[in-house]
Amino acid sequence: MGHFELSRAIRFALSLVLVAIGWSETARAADSAGAVYTMTNAATANAIIAYARAADGTLTPNGTYPTGGKGTGMPRLGSQGSVVLTEDHRWLLVTNPGSDDLSVFAVRSDGTLQLTDREPSNGDRPESVTVHDGLVFVLNTGTPNNISGFTLDRRGRLTPLPGTRRSLSQEGALPAEVQFSPDGNTLVVTERNTSLIDTFRISHAGRPSGVMSHQSSGVGPFGFAFRRDGVFVVTESFDGAPGQAAASSYSLEGHHRFELISGTVRDTQSDVCWTVITKDGNYAYVTNNGSGTISSYTIDEDGKITLLEPVAAVTGGSGGFGTRDAALDGSGAFLYAIDVGTLTMNAFRVHADGSLTTVAVYGGLPPTVAGTAAF
Numbered sequence: 001m002g003h004f005e006l007s008r009a010i011r012f013a014l015s016l017v018l019v020a021i022g023w024s025e026t027a028r029a030a031d032s033a034g035a036v037y038t039m040t041n042a043a044t045a046n047a048i049i050a051y052a053r054a055a056d057g058t059l060t061p062n063g064t065y066p067t068g069g070k071g072t073g074m075p076r077l078g079s080q081g082s083v084v085l086t087e088d089h090r091w092l093l094v095t096n097p098g099s100d101d102l103s104v105f106a107v108r109s110d111g112t113l114q115l116t117d118r119e120p121s122n123g124d125r126p127e128s129v130t131v132h133d134g135l136v137f138v139l140n141t142g143t144p145n146n147i148s149g150f151t152l153d154r155r156g157r158l159t160p161l162p163g164t165r166r167s168l169s170q171e172g173a174l175p176a177e178v179q180f181s182p183d184g185n186t187l188v189v190t191e192r193n194t195s196l197i198d199t200f201r202i203s204h205a206g207r208p209s210g211v212m213s214h215q216s217s218g219v220g221p222f223g224f225a226f227r228r229d230g231v232f233v234v235t236e237s238f239d240g241a242p243g244q245a246a247a248s249s250y251s252l253e254g255h256h257r258f259e260l261i262s263g264t265v266r267d268t269q270s271d272v273c274w275t276v277i278t279k280d281g282n283y284a285y286v287t288n289n290g291s292g293t294i295s296s297y298t299i300d301e302d303g304k305i306t307l308l309e310p311v312a313a314v315t316g317g318s319g320g321f322g323t324r325d326a327a328l329d330g331s332g333a334f335l336y337a338i339d340v341g342t343l344t345m346n347a348f349r350v351h352a353d354g355s356l357t358t359v360a361v362y363g364g365l366p367p368t369v370a371g372t373a374a375f
Contacts, residue, residue: 034375035111041368043073057334057359065113067103069096076340079127080177080223083371095126104156116156122148132180139178169213176222190221217248218264223274227281231303235272245272249305261303267295268310279332283354292319313356316342330375
């Protein structure tokens with residue numbers, strides 16, 4: 001058995017043990033402090049904005065760290081996953097869509113950062129990145145749109161992995177996110193313009209197969225998140241049409257067993273974007289950019305989703321345009337979301353019944369802000 005395969009199997013088995021143990025709301029809230037990150041996406045010099053997270057979910061500014069690359073200089077990005085953490089929270093990976101490269105930061109014990117590497121993305125306008133057991137793939141959303149692979153070593157250095165560049169279903173697909181399946185054996189990419197969901201089988205050596213495309217349940221699949229058993233929830237933007245925001249759910253087992261579980265389930269809001277799933281796998285939260293809200297869904301044992309609250313939370317304190325990138329902290333007790341209308345970072349408490357309550361709202365973000373990662 002190869003190194004990648006063995007490590008993935010071990011990690012996947014451990015994740016299932018954690019699910020079996022369960023996480024009580026009290027235990028989650030008692031989790032040690034962590035950090036929250038977003039990026040400026042500035043055209044002249046991209047940088048990470050860091051916050052220290054206290055055990056009660058409140059945030060304190062913890063420095064700004066140049067990536068060495070450039071952002072687009074435009075408000076937000078049309079993607080999920082531009083800023084991500086490794087599974088052990090030791091490394092932060094950041095896309096630089098304005099300079100076509102990828103930066104890596106070491107995460108210190110106090111949540112501060114140290115830049116360790118920056119490498120070309122092997123494509124145009126990288127806007128999403130994913131990592132699993134030292135294997136990194138970046139999604140290049142420009143022309144040509146493709147995925148490309150790297151290895152990440154123990155010093156925080158990226159090395160391009162030969163033979164890993166793969167095209168999507170077609171040019172102009174307008175892809176939104178790339179992410180590994182929980183077992184690390186498959187890459188998934190959403191395509192907004194084609195309403196396709198792509199899968200790539202990952203070999204023992206870390207090389208992807210050619211693209212296999214699957215029809216999305218609804219129009220404009222965007223952000224998605226996995227449950228540990230391979231069920232994943234995908235948002236459907238429906239081109240931002242008022243009141244048409246939706247989500248669907250699918251199962252992914254083995255290399256390419258791709259099945260629809262729940263077809264389009266609307267949340268009554270507008271222009272849906274990101275998706276996150278709680279640690280216990282029972283709830284999904286989606287952000288509605290056009291409405292300035294967060295909607296919640298329940299996820300049953302078989303992966304079927306049901307709308308729980310059309311408006312589980314409002315960002316920025318007033319609603320309206322703006323809710324975008326979101327992340328759960330490492331304990332799963334707190335949800336963080338940026339609002340590009342009010343330029344705020346919003347902190348919410350996640351309750352055992354799936355409801356959300358506001359912890360605090362932090363202003364002062366730049367108008368080009370994009371991406372969110374937390375632990």
